[in-house]
Amino acid sequence: MGSDDVLAGLRAFVAVADSGTFSAAGVRLGLSRSAVSKAVSRLEERRNVRLFERSRRQLRLSEAGEALHGYARRALEALAAAEEVLGAGAGAAGGRIRISAPPQLGRLWLMPALFALRARSPGLRFDIEFSTRRSELVAEGVDLALRIGALPDRAEWVARRLGRQPTGLVAAPAYLRVAGVPTGVADLQGHTCLLQSRADGWPWLSQPLPAGDQIALGDSGALLDAVLAGQGIGLLPQWLAAPHLQSGALQPVLPRERPPLLPIQLVWPRGHHLPRRVRTVIDGLAAAMAADPRFAGPG
Template sequence: MTLKDRFSGFNEFVLSAQEGSFTAAGARLGLTSSAVGKAVTRLERRLATKLVHRTTRRLTLTSEGEAYLASCLRVLNDLEETESYLTTGRQEPVGKVRLELPATFGRRHVLPALLELSNRHPRLDLSANFSERRADLIAEGVDVAVRIGELRDDSDIAARRLGEQRLIICAASSYLQLHGVPQTREDLLNHDCIVGLRRSEPAQWLLKNLQDTFEPTAVRVRYELGDGEAMLNTALAGCGLAQLPTWLVGEHLRSGALVQVLQPWSGGEMPVHVIWPRTKYIQPRIRVVIDELVRLSDQPGSGFRA
């Protein structure tokens, strides 16, 4: 396949996906709607894959189209960044960085630092999703992610440890007055527990055993919630016990709004990493974000240290 053939339909597809129609893409390219549509059709035929759903009102991408668009945009960003380096002689971060961040931790501790970073680099754009879901970085076109918890063994992913979070078990005094204070790990099977979304995984907390090591321990679930902020608010409302990181509950423990329980059994730590798709050359826009997260993790009160 020639280089010309490989990029045939590239611009037409990207602009059609971004604009939502062949007509709008054609207007930007100086082509007719029909010519754009035929170019995308030829691209689909070459790839033997349907990239777009065509309706009379708007185009939508198939799942394969979403993946292909992410790859196309990454190529365009890398090209723009390299051209900037060649024309300016400096590796200035240019283009969009797509991030996956833990919901509550990302909003509280990561986003403010990244916004300051973007202010220092006017050509650096950020696209951040806040979720506890573990995105597939390569398939979904994610440049950088922050992960809390043990990492899976994946040769395609590079990682750097930023710190750790220490977990404690706590509840509002109103809940403890009504239901009693748990004394042993087994008591958790008789209490209302607040946990994060599990996606078919068993409900378990990290607790110390008789051998003085930490292990997953079964609990009884009453509330299953999508992020730490919701779990915290549910605990503050007196609805049950929650296992949460110290950075999230510290002020409420100091005020007395929450009470720590099962102290001899709790205190497990979860690692925090920054991860990115492994490559021989890390683009400046990605490198500057990674470096900023490493710098942030060394700051007192950053939330990256237990």
């Protein structure tokens, strides 16, 4: 077993240990499950040691695997750092980055920002997953995740705030002509309120949301479609509603009611070494959002 095979085995071992399964490690490394399993097996055979305790339901590190894991991860991080030092003079950052993002913010802001960044660093390559669910970053091989709102307290994550998301209540003029324009929270009684989720209920209102007709849509794009179609009053992000407010297709409702500003953050797996390509994207996206007035918010 040559040095290249040892290195491949260590990479496969660390990926499996971090992600919890051979399949997830394969996604992270861009290999098949079988290739990852064989690389780990060759490493175990080389030293005649078992690195994982395997069963049908569980995969966990053996005592030897526990001992190796920290050393192997630090060695791979040091190697990656050394390779970056050697390549630092070769030009702009390059490589493939997997990014997870909410669908609407991903399409309308993230993609243009990434394409502008790629124009400056043509070597960058992106795999973008549009999803509203919370990705398990390490297990799914995600380098960066764009998230809106408060994050769960996860020791294995690092987050950087990019900006803030102002939101407001809006409705189509045709809807308001029929249902009436509310002048206070109490006037929402009898209106159709379009919510992101049943658990929402707009708790930031100065008074509790009156009981009435409520529809939960679960996606900001579907919410926008419903509001534009005159189906009710909805809470939309400024970056999503702004063009429709400017065109007159939507108009503000109860503008004195101020929803909280939600943080927009980039999240990535915690580690001792962050690849140059990932640092380049983090810094580029932070600069792009800082320069965009839609994400500043009042105050």
